[in-house]
Amino acid sequence: MIPVFNFAIKQFMNQRMKNIRGFMEHPVETQERLLKNLLLQASSTEWGRTHGYKDIISKEQFSQQVPVSTYENFYPWIERCLKGEQQVLWHSDIHWFSKSSGTTNAKSKFIPVSKESLKDCHYKGGKDLLTLYFDNVPQSKLFQGKSLAVGGSCSPNPYRSNSQIGDVSAVIMANLPTWAQYARTPSIQTALMNEWEAKIDRLAEECSKENVSNLSGVPTWAVLLLEYILEKSGKENILEIWPNFECFFHGAVSFHPYKSIFKKFLPSDQVHYMETYNASEGFFGVQDDLSRDDLLLYLDHGIYYEFIPIDQIDSEFPKTITLDQVQLNESYALVISTNSGLWRYNVGDVVRFTSVVPYRIKITGRTKHYINVFGEELVIENAEMAIAKACEQTNAVLANFTAGPIYFNNENKGGHEWIIEFETEPADKNQFVILLDQFLKELNSDYEAKRYKDMALLLPTIHFVPEGTFYKWLKLKGKLGGQHKVPRLSNTRDYLEEILTKCL
Template sequence: MKKRIHQIDLFRKYPHDVQSELFTNLLQTAKNTDWGKKYGYAEISSPEQFRQRVPISAYEDLYPEIERTMKGEANVLWPGTVSWFAKSSGTTNARSKYIPVTKEALEDCHYKGGKDMLGIYGNLNPDTKLFNGKMLSIGGSLHSNEFNPNSQVGDVSAVIMHNLPIWAEMARTPPLKIALMDKWEEKIEAMAEAAIPENVTGISGVPTWTFVLLNRILEITGKQYITEVWPNLELFAHGAVAFGPYRQLFADIIPSDKMHYLEIYNASEGFFGIQDQAGTEDEMLLMLDYGVYYEFIPADQFDVEQPKTIALDEVELNKNYALVISTNAGLWRYKIGDTIRFTSLEPYRIKISGRTKHYINAFGEEVIIENAEAAITKACEHTGAIVANFTAAPVYFEGRNRGGHEWVIEFKRQPNDLQQFTFELDQTLRNINSDYDAKRQNDLALQAPLVQVAPAGTFYRWLSQKGKLGGQHKVPRLSNTREHLEEILKLL
């Protein structure tokens, strides 16, 4: 792992050379696939030609080819057949997505990311004792592919765990048969019982479900703090949702000055970023040699059917971009749906700012997830609150009534003054989002936000009703429609 740090330093110093070489290798490898022949990969000699010939694809655009791959056809999007598919529910679309996970993607992207995460952590913390114990990994489940019994479908974490080498499996808990269980309530119980007696030094997972598991462990053991169960715990590597609203939740049950938190950007489609500096919350190094070629859609092109993209050497600091990837899993110019902004250009570091489809822009206010997370965090700081989960949606104009935003918030610790919490939430949004502020001037277009307090367990029950417990499933933070919000309001 220490040797790998030198390779990471290379792409920090020569990012464009690394991406250029990777681009050429991807096209050369895929030139004889059906997709490669269709778009003439053999004749493409530059990223400019690539952009001109190959269209931007959403999942729906690529699905016909993915379905052929799932049925066992070879050489469709990537050479050979594909044995694994990561099932991603998506939070704006009830239909599941099935993302191919090729051998190359598994080895050169997902596993490489996992090893680099540990290598970077060790480099930042040379006195670590992380490797003296076990890593608690919270994963999803696997099942046979309905189209082809020779391949498997499941959460990307389950695909990764199932294929781990024996040495890595020995270094993690719980055992694979428990980690891959599909009934989430039973799985939490089994995971807790299996992990409690172990010397857990690190945890990797989604904050939402990790917190549920840790709370259950405290209930079973009768302990007040997780450090009483695992005194050597020192790392939580987290991803999938912003950690800001969860930070205090974890600090309350893990009151240790030796505890470290490491942000990672991993998804069904690939592993993209790792926090490589201490004390830089949510800021990650963009990993450039994982078999992923990056393009970026500027914010003014988000809603264009075939948007213009820019290359890595054209990005600017602190501007929102939608991420477009071409990968060694056969995803070509694929809109992943996430938006990012660059916090550094030497080296390239990013923060996840939201989703292209997860925002509120019913009145031209353009509130993105990053805005919402910052506002929630500030409101908690001012009122002593701790938020367990939240979602927000527009309140549309009705008659002479002005519009607004309605928030449903489940608190771990109630604010000492809900009115003050609402004020801070609103004020922070006004301070960081000029479009929102303009609409809020004198309640011109938007009234003050309406905050509904949800009883404990409300979001868990909603996810359970939707069949979306565990794995990569998460509550949609923002929506431009009221569909999710209305379903949750019925549970209050």
């Protein structure tokens, strides 16, 4: 893009920076004002009438009158929205739903996305991401090139014709304002394609010809695209194709396993990496200081926050605290109320505050055991159900198991590695591996997407270990006894490495 456009955008960003400093300097007042506005807008909805929103005058009263909900608790209300009812959870009509995995009861979960959420949460969050980037890199020429977003796809809502369902990235791209469409690549038709092999070919063809200055997306898919572009072009690194490239905006999974790969793709200290916390439920925060590794919590983006102390997570009626009550270096489950009609909704993420002036966080895990190195969101319920079905099909009897990631490296794709101990081993071990993979795909749409034609995840690697292996490991850890359990899933390789090196 022409330099004058880059200059004009930077001037706009300078103005927006004043607003960001406003919520950084007045966080509690910002959040209390936002809560009052959310309650006012939703007071005439069925949920608002049911929970007496017109009578709520304080955040304390809000927490007393409205229950903390999980997706499973909330789904009957969301299902009504999916089927076309309006004024159920939010005052404006809902025609878009973002899809993700992680629910106990279904392959996917569907999160309503209102027009207010798109404008005042996701897009505002994106603009503030760019504002903070320019604040960190004032010499940036980001808008002299184009933004490349590696996103998902949309599909019709099976319940009604005038509604769409898709990955949050696809929902955002499908609704982008004209100015943002002008600043991005590839074409919207290519960006929203749902067949990955055809899509990656089109992405590579279109984007290789553009002056791409920045890339955003989940590292897993970004790696696949960049590898494909290099393979087709015959170039050594991405800077030979996009010499003005300067930033990768990443999120959804830990970036740590991917650092060395991106250094190989982009061998320059002038390339920056900026983390975002943008989920199906909303845009929660961003790395506001590139010299730090924590995230500024967005406080005026249509989301009111509460926090469940870690010792309350398993409680049927957990007590929450508000922003002004959090303590540094304590872990909390994140609870949100949003301008899409999620009310006191337990996201399932665990965060830790690293700063309270301003409020900054780190994502430290999930409220449940999980693997999410590649964006697959594999939760314990998925794993236990899949392994039970595989055992049933192969006449095996399970004793114990644990699983973790096989990280990407410069030579190999990623995957999942399992250590499984049986009382009765499967009649056909190869069949067991295939069945476990098949059932995981049936239970978890994100895992299924990453496994598609081995594009992002390879077939699971399974170690069939002798009886007593996990007993030996628990004894080694000094954790023999009824209260100690083998962790089923981990987002690191720590348990795998210990068992494989010390107990076999």
